[in-house]
Amino acid sequence: MENVDIHTIVNAMLVHVPFDGWTDKAMEAAGQDLNLSADDLAKLFPRGAISAVEAFVSMSDQDMIKAFAALEHRPDGVTATIKALIMIRLDAAAPHREAISRALQMLARPQHAPVAVQTLYRSIDCMWRIAGDRSVDFNFYSKRILLAGVYSATLAYWVANPGADHDKLDQFISRRLREVSFLPKVTAPARQMAKTGMKMAGRMMGRLSPPWVRS
Secondary structure, three states, X not given: OOOOOHHHHHHHHOOOHHXXXXXXXXXXXXXXXXXXXXXXXXXXXXXXXXXXXXXXXXXXXXXXXXXXXXXXXXXXXXXXXXXXXXXXXXXXXXXXXXXXXXXXXXXXXHHHHHHHHHHHHHHXXXXXXXXXXXXXXXXXXXXXXXXXXXXXXXXXXXXHOOOOOHHHHHHHHHHHHHHHHOXXXXXXXXXXXXXXXXXXXXXXXXXXXXXXXXX
């Protein structure tokens, strides 16, 4: 298994996922392409295909960071930065639309709810940190909850509308961002619920983060 890492295997899986989904079958096919045994795959993906989905999202996070850092002209302002980061993700995801659709379907299953929470939290937190967010207490949690809604809605729209061009996507994201910017103040009970929920997600993420996230 020399010179074959998790990212290489996930990239090999992307060839098979449109036909087989994020399944053990797709993983086994990728293993055959790379001359890997079932034991090799089990060591890198201890929870099977859902581990591969988690790695795929993590790879997308890292690709977004690199692409944003490589921009010659950075967007000005938090909202413009967030929108640019979402567009970067969608542009990079274009060749893998079916794989992302399959991943969303898998993450929607009740048994995969912890992974769905973790991956979304990490992606959203990454966007806010790139945008320069230094908030604490409730602002920290509320910003991430609101952006999670914007990003999830945008991703669903993108998957369902493959013909949507760059301008339509830009307009959709802009509308969602405007909507959350005008939300009324949240009541104290809701603030506490949001804060508690995000703390639980953070603790869960810390306990279950895979090695490629912790390293």
